[in-house]
Amino acid sequence: MSALNIGARALNANLAALQVIGNNIANVNTPGYSRQNVIQQTSGYQQMGNGFFGKGMEIATVERSHNQYLTREAQKAGSVAAADALRYARLQQLEAAFPTGSAGLGTALNDMLNAWTDVASSPGNLTARTVVIAKGEEFASRLRNTASQIDSLQQTTKKQVEGTVKTINTLAQDLARVNTRITESQGSGHTPNDLLDQRDKILGELNKYVQTTNVHAADGSVSVFVAGSQPLVLGSRSNTMAVGADSTDASRVVVSFVQGGVSTPIPDGSLGGGELAGLMRFMNEDLVDVQNLVGRLALATATTVNNQHRLGVDLQGNPGQNFFNQPAAATGLARPGNSGSAQVSASVADPTALIASDYELRFEATGMSVIRLSDGTATPVGSLPAVVDGLTFNLDNGAGNPGDSFLIRPYEAAARNLQVAIGSPDRLAAASPVMVTPGTGNSGGLSVESLYASSASANLTDPVTITFLADGSFTATGLGPGNPAPDNPGPPPSYTFRPGEPITLNGWSLTMRGSPGAGDTFSVGAAPTASIGQNAGNGTGMLALRDLATFEGVPLSDGYVSLFSDIGTRVQGAEFAASFSANIADTAETARVNVAGVNLDEEAARLLQYQQAYQASAKFLQIAQSTFDSLLQTVGR
Structure with a gap:
């Protein structure tokens, strides 16, 4: 009976090995599948008078080829690559809103300034004056169109953030359910390989959207944390993430973690990787910075042109008026928790000193501070009004208490609302006083x-x-x-x-x-009134604006160059980051697949190995059966 048992066990074990190999081959192209192996062990021994004899072998378990470290590295690298790739794709869309050549903002700006050449040569020519107004309207129109495209990108990005968060919540629920099934299966003493593969696949998908930190428990479940320490999944329970408007600036969105009905805002920088991090960085950094650059171009140009135009005299002998509608002062947005009644704003004091940034005005016990948010530079001010970075910060009403603060976005709406104020060519102030x-x-x-x-x-x-x-x-x-x-x-x-x-x-x-x-x-x-018709002094002054150092030393006529170069630098940097992180992710995934993936050549070799072992086991069982039959026949006589 011992020989029969040895043969039967060997036959069954080798058949099981062949089944596992067949399953591996069948799943060679299945995403997330880990190669499985039959682990065999000896069945023990029996003591007889002339020694110890083995009792054959049996299957210990079926385990999957898996390296937790390599899997985690692949997930993390894939998360970073997803963030970089999505940000690069969005920046390419943003770059398309800033064409060069005849369709660009730079051409429109220079056409508007250069149009004053004909007016300076012939100040009484109404056609030349009409061209100046038309070129001004074209410049304002292109700025409004650019601002509209930025707004559109902002809205679509918000929608994508909402969809991404919804997907994250769904994956978290799926992961909690798989955790439950794994915990229930752990009591058998064998690992549920397919469930573990399913869980790793969900974790991989989840990390494409948001970078996670995983902690494995003794019961086989895994807890997942986002933003450093927020428990998205705890065993069989899942929490959620939510998208809402910023408490200070309703035009922006924030991602929050929700647990037990309590919502906790998540700082963008703590998201790490994943598409959500790429979207939030693009929306709250890249878009905001570019919007400020476009707004500064509009605000500085409009203010500079208006200031010079008001110094001239029109054909009717009247002092010049604003060429563009004067942009309104930016109203300060109160931070939550302010206890004072202050209302603040910011307007342009010196258009040549503007810095493309948002600002925060803080009321302190010893005075106030204006913080430039682009680089964190703080400027103490004793009282308001105060001029910082070419902006006048005003206290419009009420009073602030220590601890109060306001967000001020002086450039956010400048391009969106720019309009030409001059409607008649004879109102163009080309003459000098x-x-x-x-x-x-x-x-x-x-x-x-x-x-x-x-x-x-x-x-x-x-x-x-x-x-x-x-x-x-x-x-x-x-x-x-x-x-x-x-x-x-x-x-x-x-x-x-x-x-x-x-x-x-x-x-x-x-x-x-x-x-x-x-x-x-x-x-x-x-200048005598009679000279106005032939006086082009202010037209010359308008032409001189082309060389006025306006944008951190860059002439007004080259303002678009500095704007476009900033966007180009962002796109190039994002392209490099996306390519670099994609290579790292591919390398990490290759290392994981080399351990966990199915190699058809190896499986073919193992197939022949266990086929021969199965055939040998069957032959041994046949011999044992024949021997046992002969023994029965001999004893039975």
């Missing part, structure tokens, strides 16, 4: 290139006489307060003259070229 008259006895070595009002000075039209000295410097009489001190102490005190370099005094800018002679004089004063 000041005129220069050379002295009758001048040597003729100097020529006037341009004269226009450069700032709203109270002494703009006061009579000023410039007299050149023998050394080439000049004196100025009739100046009002606030002008720069002479370069040379004298006597007499004089200013250094450089041909082609503007002389800026009393709020006007005078540029001359050539070599002055001793005693040459130039008188600057109010």
Whole structure:
């Protein structure tokens, strides 16, 4: 009977091995399947008078080829790769909203500024004036269109965030159910391989959406944590994540963790990897930064053009009005928990000093602080109004208590609402309110290139006489307060003259070229009304805006270049990150598959091995049967 038992056990064990190999081959292309192996062990022994004899073998269990470390590394790397890939795809969509060439914002901006050339050449030409207005409308239209595309991307990203969170919650519920089945199966003493594969597959899917941390329990279940320590799955119980509006800025969304009816906001940076992290980074960092850059371009351009246009005189002899509708002051958004009654806002003070960033205004026991959120720079201010980064921060109403704070987004709506305010060409303020008259006895070595009002000075039209000295410097009489001190102490005190370099005094800018002679004089004063039709001084001033350092040293005409280069840098960085993390994820997955995946060559070799073992076991069983039959026949006689 011992030989028969040995043969029968060997036959059954080898048949089971063949079944497992067949199952491996059948699942060679099944996602998440781990190769299974039959673990055999000896069936023990029996003691006889002449020694110990083995009782054959039996199946201990069927285990899967699995390395927990490699699986976890593959999940983590895949999570990071998913975040980078999705952010790169979204940034490509954003980049498409900023074309170059004739369809770009840069062309529209320069066309608007360059259109003043014809007005400066022929200030009475109504057609040239109409072209300036049309180019301004084209620039404003392109800014509004760009802002609309950014808003559209923001809305679709919000929808995708909501869908991603819904998928995460569904996977968490599925994982809790599989945990329950695994726990129930653990009592048999054997591992439920297919259930474990199913759980690993769910974990892999889950990590594509949000990076997780896993903790394995003694009962076979696994607990899953997101954002560092938030328990998304605890054994057979699952919690949820939710999407809601930001408590301060309703235009933004936040992801929260919900447990027991209590919602806890999750900081974007703690999400780690996964598509959700990529979406939140794109929406709350990339989109916000680009929106601020576009808004700064709109706000700085509109304010600069308006400031210069108001310094001129239109064809009807009236002071210039705003060329663009003046952007409204940005209202501060109160943070939750503010106890004071303060209402704050921010408006443009210096368009050449603007920094593309959101700000936070904090009320403190010793005063206030303005924090630039793009880099965390804090500027203490004693009281409001206060000017920081070219913005005037105002206290519109009420009073703030220590601990109160406000979010201020000065550029968020600037491009979206930009409109041209000038409707009639004769309202274009191309004339200058000041005129220069050379002295009758001048040597003729100097020529006037341009004269226009450069700032709203109270002494703009006061009579000023410039007299050149023998050394080439000049004196100025009739100046009002606030002008720069002479370069040379004298006597007499004089200013250094450089041909082609503007002389800026009393709020006007005078540029001359050539070599002055001793005693040459130039008188600057109010322009007569009769000269308005042929006066193009302010048109020249509008053209001079092209070279005005506006965007952190970049000229106004090149403002779009700095904007587009920022977007291009983001796209290139995201492309590299996506490619790099994808390579790491592929390497980690390959390492996992090398351990857990099915290799058809190996399975074919094992198939022949166990086939031969099965045939040998059957032959041994046949021999044992024959021997036993012979024994029965002999004893039975």
